[in-house]
Amino acid sequence: MEEPSAPAVANDTIFIGGSEVVAIDTDGEEMWRNPDSGRTPAVANDTVYVTFSPGVRALSASDGSEQWEYVATVNDRPAEYAFPSAPAIVDKTIYFGLTDYAREDATAMYALSATTGTEQWMTLFERDIVVGAPAVADGVLYSHVAGFADFLSERGTVEAGRAIALDADDGTLRWEVDDAEDTEFSDPIVTNGLVLVEKHSILADESVILALEEADS
Structure with missing residues (x-):
């Protein structure tokens, strides 16, 4: 079940x-x-x-x-x-x-x-x-996506993630954050005009919290 x-x-x-x-x-x-x-x-x-x-x-x-x-x-x-x-x-x-x-x-x-x-x-x-x-605020949708990086590490295939912002009315891309090929992002939280996401380095096994400005609606 x-x-x-x-x-x-x-x-x-x-x-x-x-x-x-x-x-x-x-x-x-x-x-x-x-x-x-x-x-x-x-x-x-x-x-x-x-x-x-x-x-x-x-x-x-x-x-x-x-x-x-x-x-x-x-x-x-x-x-x-x-x-x-x-x-x-x-x-x-x-x-x-x-x-x-x-x-x-x-x-x-x-x-x-x-x-x-x-x-x-x-x-x-x-x-x-x-x-x-997704998280949606002021006409903008925030989320994250991930594909495979273009290299293999000692731990095998590594994800390459991006934080993204889409127009909530038509789905067009507003911006993306793509810092490193071994990075994955968490689901976002939108609060007080900021988009909060966790950015995790897979190879280094380290995480930081990013505070990104909301896209203009």
């Missing part, structure tokens, strides 16, 4: 994802159970959004019924062995990254209508194999 994911809490209800999605009240009483798998629940607009391989489902927060389902596609092919990131929901848009380990051309960031599940844009990262969870 799939391990439960971190819960989401809204309106005195706890939503837990895993091999199925369950809602319980603050007294521990089950309110509803949806038998389909879903992870990393996020709640907005009286809807529970959960990720699954390979996409996102929207469930009614009141009874767990499915509102819509989106299956990610790249170049007109459905994602296969795919792992979506935790979603971010801003206003009426849901954002998430997706890594497809079955293909080398299917790492992407997506924006969907939170109401209908219609794709608004998709940004493909053709040279990367991992994309992180």
Whole structure:
């Protein structure tokens, strides 16, 4: 059985994802159970959004019924062995990254209508194999991606990561931070006009926290 994911809490209800999605009240009483798998629940607009391989489902927060389902596609092919990131929901848009380990051309960031599940844009990262969870503030989406470096170390193949900022309206790249070929970045946190990320050197096994200025909206 799939391990439960971190819960989401809204309106005195706890939503837990895993091999199925369950809602319980603050007294521990089950309110509803949806038998389909879903992870990393996020709640907005009286809807529970959960990720699954390979996409996102929207469930009614009141009874767990499915509102819509989106299956990610790249170049007109459905994602296969795919792992979506935790979603971010801003206003009426849901954002998430997706890594497809079955293909080398299917790492992407997506924006969907939170109401209908219609794709608004998709940004493909053709040279990367991992994309992180997004954080969105003031019309800009922040995340990180990683591919393979152009060299082999004593520890084998090394990731080359980049912190990125995309336009939240259309997915175009605003900026990226790419300091070294052996660097990987954490999911970002946006606070007080700064984007905070952990930058980790894989070869040196050292980490620092970077404070980057937000992109202009």
